[in-house]
Amino acid sequence: MKGRQNIKERIIKNIFLLSSLTSIFFLAAITIILFKEGFPLFREIDLKTFLWGKSWYPTYNPPEFGLLPLLLGSLWTTLGALVIAVPLGVSAAIYISELATPKIKDYLKLTIEMLTGVPSVIYGFLGIVVLGPWLQNLLDLPVGLCVLTASLLLALMAIPTIASLSEEALFSVSKEYKEASYALGATRWETIIKVIVPAAFSGISTAVLLGMGRVIGETMTVLMVAGGAAVIPHSILQPVRTITATIALEMGETVVGGIHYYALFAIACVLFIISLALNLSADYFLNKFRRTSR
Amino acid sequence: MNKRRFKEKLAYSFLIAMISIIVLSICIMFYFIISRGIRVINWEFLTQMPRKAMTAGGIFPAILGTFYLTMGAICFALPLGVSAAIYLNEYAVQNRLVRIVRISINNLAGVPSVVFGLFGLAIFVKFLNFGVSILSGSLTLGILILPTIIRASEEALSAVPNSFREASLALGATKWQTIQKVVLPNSFSGILTGAILSIGRAAGETAPILFTAVTFYSMRLPKSIFSEVQALPYHIYALMTEGTHPESQVAIAYGTALVLVLLVLGLNLIAVILRNQFRRSKKW
Numbered sequence: 001m002k003g004r005q006n007i008k009e010r011i012i013k014n015i016f017l018l019s020s021l022t023s024i025f026f027l028a029a030i031t032i033i034l035f036k037e038g039f040p041l042f043r044e045i046d047l048k049t050f051l052w053g054k055s056w057y058p059t060y061n062p063p064e065f066g067l068l069p070l071l072l073g074s075l076w077t078t079l080g081a082l083v084i085a086v087p088l089g090v091s092a093a094i095y096i097s098e099l100a101t102p103k104i105k106d107y108l109k110l111t112i113e114m115l116t117g118v119p120s121v122i123y124g125f126l127g128i129v130v131l132g133p134w135l136q137n138l139l140d141l142p143v144g145l146c147v148l149t150a151s152l153l154l155a156l157m158a159i160p161t162i163a164s165l166s167e168e169a170l171f172s173v174s175k176e177y178k179e180a181s182y183a184l185g186a187t188r189w190e191t192i193i194k195v196i197v198p199a200a201f202s203g204i205s206t207a208v209l210l211g212m213g214r215v216i217g218e219t220m221t222v223l224m225v226a227g228g229a230a231v232i233p234h235s236i237l238q239p240v241r242t243i244t245a246t247i248a249l250e251m252g253e254t255v256v257g258g259i260h261y262y263a264l265f266a267i268a269c270v271l272f273i274i275s276l277a278l279n280l281s282a283d284y285f286l287n288k289f290r291r292t293s294r
Numbered sequence: 295m296n297k298r299r300f301k302e303k304l305a306y307s308f309l310i311a312m313i314s315i316i317v318l319s320i321c322i323m324f325y326f327i328i329s330r331g332i333r334v335i336n337w338e339f340l341t342q343m344p345r346k347a348m349t350a351g352g353i354f355p356a357i358l359g360t361f362y363l364t365m366g367a368i369c370f371a372l373p374l375g376v377s378a379a380i381y382l383n384e385y386a387v388q389n390r391l392v393r394i395v396r397i398s399i400n401n402l403a404g405v406p407s408v409v410f411g412l413f414g415l416a417i418f419v420k421f422l423n424f425g426v427s428i429l430s431g432s433l434t435l436g437i438l439i440l441p442t443i444i445r446a447s448e449e450a451l452s453a454v455p456n457s458f459r460e461a462s463l464a465l466g467a468t469k470w471q472t473i474q475k476v477v478l479p480n481s482f483s484g485i486l487t488g489a490i491l492s493i494g495r496a497a498g499e500t501a502p503i504l505f506t507a508v509t510f511y512s513m514r515l516p517k518s519i520f521s522e523v524q525a526l527p528y529h530i531y532a533l534m535t536e537g538t539h540p541e542s543q544v545a546i547a548y549g550t551a552l553v554l555v556l557l558v559l560g561l562n563l564i565a566v567i568l569r570n571q572f573r574r575s576k577k578w
Contacts, residue, residue, distance in 0.1 A: 005468060012470045013385055019377030020386075023398040023444070026437050030405060030413045037416055091312035099309065108313065110566070111320060117562040118555060119498025121527040122327070125551055128534055129544060130326050156319055163316075189302040210404070217406025219501040220527070224534060244408045244501070251412070251505050256420060268412050272405065279404035283397070 034272055038265035041065065050266065056230040056241075058250060058260045065263045067270060069232045073240035074271070076233050077226055078216045080151025081158055085215075086208055088155070089162030093204075096163070097170040098192050109164070116160040123153045124224030132225065139237070143227060147236040150226040154218060158211040165210060169203020169289060170196055202289035209282040213275050219244040243271045324555075331552025334545050340553070344511070350542065353550050355515055359428075359523030360557075362516065363507060364496045366432025367439060372489055374436075375443030382444070383451040384473055403441035407501040410438045414506040429519040431507025438502055439492040446488020450481035483572040487565045494561035498554065500527040510536060526554045 041050065045065060053066020096108050127149055136144030173196050181191040197204070227239020230246065241249075247264050254261040342352030378395075386392045414434030424430045454477050462472040478485075509522040510532040516523045533547040 009468055009470055013381075016377050016381035016385060019374050020379075020381040020395050020444075022374060023378065023395055023402055023440065026440070027398045027402050027405075029417070030402075030409065033413055033416045034409070037412075088312050088316055091309050092316055095309040095313050099306065108317075111317060113566075114559060114562070115320060117494055117498075117558050118323070119500070119527050119558060121498070121500045121530050122323075122551055122555060125530050125534060125547060126323060126326060129548075130322075156323075159316060187298055187302050189305045190298070193305070213404050217404075217408070219406065219408040220531060224531065244406060247408050247412065248501055248504055251415070265412065265416075268409055272409055275404050275406055276401060279401050283400060 031272070034265055034269045038262060038267075038269045041259065041262040041266045044259050044262075054232060056246070058263060063259065063263075065259075065266075067267060069230050070241060070243045070246050070267060071270065072232055073226065073230070074216055074242040074244070076147050076236070076240060077150045077154060077222055077242055078212060080147055080236060081154035081215045082208065082212055084151060084155035085158040085162055085211060089159045089207070089211070090166050090204060092159070092163040093166035093170055093207075094192060094197070097167045098188075098196065109167075112160050112163050115156065120157065120218055120220040121224075123157060124221040127153050127221065127225035141237055143239055145225050145227040146239050147226065147233060150222050150240075151236070153221050153225060154215045157218060157221065158215050161214055162207045162211040165207030166200070166204045169200040169207065172203070173199045199292075200289075202285045202292065206282045206285040206289065209278050209285065213278040213282070216278070217244060217271065217275050219248050223248050243267050247271075327548065327551050327555055330545075330548040331555075334549035335552060339549055353526070353529060353546070353553065356524040356526045356529040356550065357553065358515060359508070359525040360497050360527075360554075362428050362519075362523060363431050363435060363503060363525055364493050366428060366519070367435035367496045368489060368493055370433055370436035371440045371443050371492065375440050375488075376447045376485060378440075378444050379447035379451055380473060380477075383448050384469070384477065399441045399444055402437075403445075407438060407499055408504075410434055410502040411504050411506060413437075414502060419506055425520060426505070426507060426509070426522045427520045428507060428516060428523055431503040431523070431525075432519075434502045434506045435496045435499060438499065439496050442492045442495060443488050446491065447481070447485045450484020450488065451477060453484060454480045483568055487569045487572070490561050490565040490568070494558045494565070497561070498527055498558050500525075500531055503528060526550055526557070530554065 050065055051067055053064060054068050055064045055066045056069050057064040092108070092112065096105055100108060128145070131152065132144030132149050134144075135141065135146075135149055177195050177199055178191055181195045186194070222242045223245040226242060226245060228241050228245065228249070229239040230241040231238075233240045247268055250260065251264055254264065339352045340357065341354050343354055345351030382392065382395065386395075411434065414430055414437075418424045418430035418433050419426055424433075458476050458480065459472055462476045463469070467475070503525055507523060508525050508528040510524070510528070530547050530550050533543045533550070537543050
């Protein structure tokens with residue numbers, strides 16, 4: 001009886017172990033599939049032409065698969081979004097964590113949390129019907145759908161991540177730092193900007209990196225709003241096409257096993273590597289923050 | 295001294311201005327979706343099939359499709375995610391394997407959604423030959439929400455105090471009996487909160503189902519898990535990018551957008567209420 005129970009316990013434990021291993025399995029499977037399906041592209045063109053190619057014309061004869069316009073499209077929209085979202089998000093975090101009364105704090109947190117729930121296709125939709133036309137009128141542009149429009153909407157999507165994680169980091173700064181600063185005669189603001197924010201710096205970096213990861217992998221918003229031209233951008237008022245948008249837009253038209261199909265997997269590998277790097281560096285900063293704030 | 299006070303005032307005004315910009319943007323967003331969406335939403339819009347090539351009629355197939363896809367995803371991801379969380383929180387010791395599992399979960403959570411779509415296309419649609427179907431889409435969405443479910447469940451499990459486990463073990467219960475009869479019942483609402491949040495997330499995702507499950511327009515409702523479906527988020531995208539009657543399509547898209555936003559935010563709200571109730575009613 002006892003022995004049977006032991007066996008049952010062991011089996012159950014191993015079922016749970018296997019379940020937890022599926023995360024490794026899925027991540028590995030995604031990596032393998034992306035590279036396996038992306039690799040055949042390099043039988044047709046060499047790596048250098050892919051990485052430094054300045055034009056993406058998949059349907060021309062012969063087709064051209066240059067990564068640069070798409071990569072720059074992704075980087076421009078993402079950096080644009082961060083330039084807007086970081087000051088807004090970090091300010092919101094400082095206000096919520098250091099200045100707001102408990103009641104206002106709850107309301108603000110709930111409001112910002114609501115943004116997290118809004119699906120990306122909704123941002124894209126509002127970009128097409130509201131923000132795009134409005135910007136076009138305001139700035140007298142030939143087209144309303146461009147880097148700026150996409151960045152504004154992506155910023156709104158990144159704000160909850162940046163604000164809530166920064167707020168957590170600011171909140172966990174030890175009280176003693178604050179009290180020491182007050183005891184030296186510093187005002188509240190001086191304490192915030194010279195003591196608390198520097199102490200939470202690596203936590204805030206984590207927040208920004210994760211926000212960036214979210215934005216660079218964002219598909220629907222940029223697909224609908226960034227304008228869609230696969231050319232190297234020269235100004236934020238030009239339309240662009242990101243890596244994500246290209247995959248979403250062109251995958252439907254490809255033939256499985258054709259060179260275009262492989263090319264889309266190859267650019268997905270690039271995107272995957274970028275977001276993996278962002279996540280790993282976010283992890284690194286988080287661990288550093290935990291060590292120093294202890 | 296006065297200069298310092300002035301600086302402080304200035305800084306505070308700046309922070310308040312920043313947070314006002316955020317709140318104002320949120321209000322504008324919701325104003326447009328609600329005020330325009332409410333004009334087209336009525337009982338027929340929610341329960342009828344689309345007519346005249348999507349320029350009239352209702353969005354019932356899209357609502358039903360989103361329901362099938364999210365239910366499929368949660369049926370796949372919830373048992374798997376909760377089991378994984380049980381291992382990590384109840385059995386695991388700190389070793390290299392567990393560290394790798396945690397890093398994988400974090401990185402899986404950061405994989406762009408369109409990459410999940412490609413993975414689903416290569417594995418479920420092509421390799422396993424499920425085709426563009428509810429099954430392929432559900433499995434793809436299931437993998438996407440797995441990290442969220444694991445994290446939420448782990449948090450719920452770790453909130454159960456150790457004294458509960460010790461009391462049960464002291465009574466002679468085995469580890470599994472303890473988990474089954476003591477730990478799981480006490481973390482139930484936390485796990486439920488995570489599941490509801492994940493359903494909301496899955497319902498709003500477009501990119502992962504783009505090549506694995508959806509179709510813009512179908513005359514019939516799906517017959518089996520191997521049928522392709524319409525879905526709310528894709529419906530909005532398709533209305534804005536395809537078709538030839540922008541005027542009437544935009545109106546319908548506003549309606550669909552409001553339905554989707556209400557659905558997702560409603561689920562989030564339920565989750566928040568559950569979480570707060572859970573925190574207040576804790577017996578320990």
